[in-house]
Amino acid sequence: MNYWLFKSEPDEYSIDDLASEPDQIGRWDGIRNYQARNFLRDQVAAGDSVLFYHSACKVPAVVGTAEVVKAAYPDPAQFDPESAYFDPKASPENPRWFCVDLRWGSKFAHPVALATIKADPLLQDMVLVKQGRLSMQPVAAAEWEHLLKLGQKS
DNA sequence: GCCAACGTTGGC
DNA sequence: GCCAACGTTGGC
Numbered sequence: 001m002n003y004w005l006f007k008s009e010p011d012e013y014s015i016d017d018l019a020s021e022p023d024q025i026g027r028w029d030g031i032r033n034y035q036a037r038n039f040l041r042d043q044v045a046a047g048d049s050v051l052f053y054h055s056a057c058k059v060p061a062v063v064g065t066a067e068v069v070k071a072a073y074p075d076p077a078q079f080d081p082e083s084a085y086f087d088p089k090a091s092p093e094n095p096r097w098f099c100v101d102l103r104w105g106s107k108f109a110h111p112v113a114l115a116t117i118k119a120d121p122l123l124q125d126m127v128l129v130k131q132g133r134l135s136m137q138p139v140a141a142a143e144w145e146h147l148l149k150l151g152q153k154s
Numbered sequence: 155g156c157c158a159a160c161g162t163t164g165g166c
Numbered sequence: 167g168c169c170a171a172c173g174t175t176g177g178c
Binding site: 007009032033034036055056057060114132133134135 | 175
């Protein structure tokens with residue numbers, strides 16, 4: 001069982017959007033970065049735990065948790081010429097981009113802001129701190145535990 | 155909306 | 167196979 005951090009722009013798809021889905025299960029898609037693609041395709045498994053992070057917004061923060069309910073499968077948007085995520089170089093025989101399905105888990109009472117994470121000595125090794133622009137990334141078990149505590153306490 | 159970090163692409 | 171150009175991401 002692995003831990004991950006998934007980023008999403010709340011204007012596009014927020015933790016509340018995920019919570020509002022039927023059965024609270026939604027597709028996490030639109031990844032067009034190869035590092036993230038490789039993690040998603042090769043390492044993310046059903047049952048893995050996910051920190052849900054809001055990016056490209058006023059206060060970037062970890063805002064809750066989710067669980068992977070379906071491992072990587074080809075992102076349908078890459079085959080759709082009407083989609084903003086269309087990729088002419090991808091084909092159903094040779095998909096280039098992948099997505100997973102998530103089930104909403106929890107919403108933090110207190111979102112943990114990026115600034116807080118950067119200032120926390122226990123979280124200095126997070127990929128989030130060391131490498132800014134990566135839309136999904138592995139999280140260590142100790143980091144997961146610590147972030148959950150921060151999110152729940154007042 | 156600027157631009158830095160990272161990865162891929164493609165001309166030579 | 168070098169490396170400049172380009173695309174994506176995302177904090178500021």
